[in-house]
Amino acid sequence: MKVSRRNLVVKLGAASVAGAALSVAALPKAFAQGAPAAAAGAGVVNIYSSRHYGVEGVFETFTRETGIRVRFTSGPDAGLRERIRAEGRHTPADMFIAVDAGNLALAATQGLLQPVTSTALSSNIPVHLRDPGNHWFGLTQRVRTILFHPARVQAAQLSTFEALADPMWRGRLVMRPATHSYTQSLVASMIAAHGEARTEQVVRGWVANNPQLIDSDTRILEVLAAGGGDVAITNHYYLGRLLQSNPAFPVRLMWANQAAGDRGVHVNISGAGITTHAQNRDNALRLLEWISTPRGQELFSGSNHEYPANPAAPVHPIIAGFGPFRGDRLDLRELGRLQADAIRLLDRAAYR
Numbered sequence: 001m002k003v004s005r006r007n008l009v010v011k012l013g014a015a016s017v018a019g020a021a022l023s024v025a026a027l028p029k030a031f032a033q034g035a036p037a038a039a040a041g042a043g044v045v046n047i048y049s050s051r052h053y054g055v056e057g058v059f060e061t062f063t064r065e066t067g068i069r070v071r072f073t074s075g076p077d078a079g080l081r082e083r084i085r086a087e088g089r090h091t092p093a094d095m096f097i098a099v100d101a102g103n104l105a106l107a108a109t110q111g112l113l114q115p116v117t118s119t120a121l122s123s124n125i126p127v128h129l130r131d132p133g134n135h136w137f138g139l140t141q142r143v144r145t146i147l148f149h150p151a152r153v154q155a156a157q158l159s160t161f162e163a164l165a166d167p168m169w170r171g172r173l174v175m176r177p178a179t180h181s182y183t184q185s186l187v188a189s190m191i192a193a194h195g196e197a198r199t200e201q202v203v204r205g206w207v208a209n210n211p212q213l214i215d216s217d218t219r220i221l222e223v224l225a226a227g228g229g230d231v232a233i234t235n236h237y238y239l240g241r242l243l244q245s246n247p248a249f250p251v252r253l254m255w256a257n258q259a260a261g262d263r264g265v266h267v268n269i270s271g272a273g274i275t276t277h278a279q280n281r282d283n284a285l286r287l288l289e290w291i292s293t294p295r296g297q298e299l300f301s302g303s304n305h306e307y308p309a310n311p312a313a314p315v316h317p318i319i320a321g322f323g324p325f326r327g328d329r330l331d332l333r334e335l336g337r338l339q340a341d342a343i344r345l346l347d348r349a350a351y352r
């Protein structure tokens with residue numbers, strides 16, 4: 001992780017975030033209570049972000065153009081959300097950037113984010129990718145879909161997430177554990193579509209197929225490429241990254257749930273909101289608006305091969321090559337509302 005004088009980057013593991021969540025005193029020194037207050041109005045924005053892929057370059061460009069310095073602390077979505085809650089009105093965070101709409105929605109319902117009225121954000125970010133109450137805004141789209149090894153599987157054998165419960169996939173699946181928000185939001189979207197009983201039946205089918213559970217989408221795709229499995233569920237941009245470094249990377253992608261009448265493939269967002277107690281609210285808003293412009297979008301989404309939220313922004317050529325998809329238009333707040341139900345369902349179905 002790069003640490004520069006301009007951008008202070010503090011990397012926190014899950015354990016340290018959980019530990020720090022209960023105590024402001026446990027914060028790194030630069031984030032100790034008072035430091036951001038001294039910086040208020042002095043051209044700073046403090047961010048808690050679970051999105052750490054390639055953001056340093058984006059924030060450096062923003063600083064060059066605006067003079068506003070960006071400091072960010074990274075960690076997992078739920079850990080950072082819990083930390084903002086525990087810090088209350090003393091939080092150093094002006095902005096929360098998360099890689100899952102469920103956690104953004106939960107932050108809003110917990111009162112951690114303030115509503116923002118911005119014509120730039122309203123016109124740059126489509127309605128279905130932002131909170132109707134304007135507490136958070138999607139900045140990129142990440143599509144969770146089905147990946148396969150083309151020597152062992154034909155695309156025509158694949159159709160939906162649900163169909164991966166078929167016994168034909170026994171011993172052939174590679175998936176992410178239940179502890180990760182990507183798995184939880186996918187299952188939450190299925191609960192929204194089918195209800196709990198049908199979703200549990202599907203998840204039990206996956207489990208009966210004895211999937212390998214690996215807590216890294218990149219590692220999942222590497223296992224697939226090496227012949228350690230045939231079919232996987234990952235986010236699209238992990239394949240984009242691997243293709244960037246090796247155009248012959250032997251894994252293919254298909255868009256799940258595309259049949260007429262089906263809901264479309266699972267689309268989540270990375271997005272951001274301004275904290276209720278932000279001390280640098282105007283700077284945070286300026287950064288949010290800047291990222292929503294086509295130029296900010298190109299830098300922010302392109303650095304990680306994500307689809308921009310702003311339809312006027314260019315799409316990275318590698319992922320443009322994946323072809324068009326129809327995404328699930330589920331109200332993204334449902335991913336937050338159903339998160340706890342999804343976790344309980346995964347546990348009941350013995351998906352670990």
Ligand SMILES: [Fe+2]
Pocket residue numbers: 099235
């Ligand atoms: Fe990711």
